[in-house]
Amino acid sequence: MAYINCRRNKKGKITSWYYSVSNYPFGNIRKGKFETKREAEIAAQYLEEKLAEEKKTCKKIHSKYDLLPFNIEFEHWIKKKKSNLNQNTILMTI
Numbered sequence: 001m002a003y004i005n006c007r008r009n010k011k012g013k014i015t016s017w018y019y020s021v022s023n024y025p026f027g028n029i030r031k032g033k034f035e036t037k038r039e040a041e042i043a044a045q046y047l048e049e050k051l052a053e054e055k056k057t058c059k060k061i062h063s064k065y066d067l068l069p070f071n072i073e074f075e076h077w078i079k080k081k082k083s084n085l086n087q088n089t090i091l092m093t094i
Contacts, residue, residue, distance in 0.1 A: 002044035004037060019044035023051060 003020045017040040018032030029047065034040040 002041070002048060004040050004044060006037070007032065019047075021047050021051070 006014045007016045017034040019040045020028050020030045023029050
């Protein structure tokens, strides 16, 4: 969810608007210097939608390519790619 707030000068007059969007685990994204609150809301909404799409693709990628522990992945790699090696060599690496 976006946090929208205004910046004020020393006299208390609103000078500009800014938004802050939480982008876990990478921290917050902040952007400012909007003349109206509505402009800041629209920009924040656009950014939230963009981040939501990226999160969906990241979930798809991670679920599609779940990795096994390194030793098991390494054994599969040796069996598949290095099948022409001598049996003693394969036993030494495993």
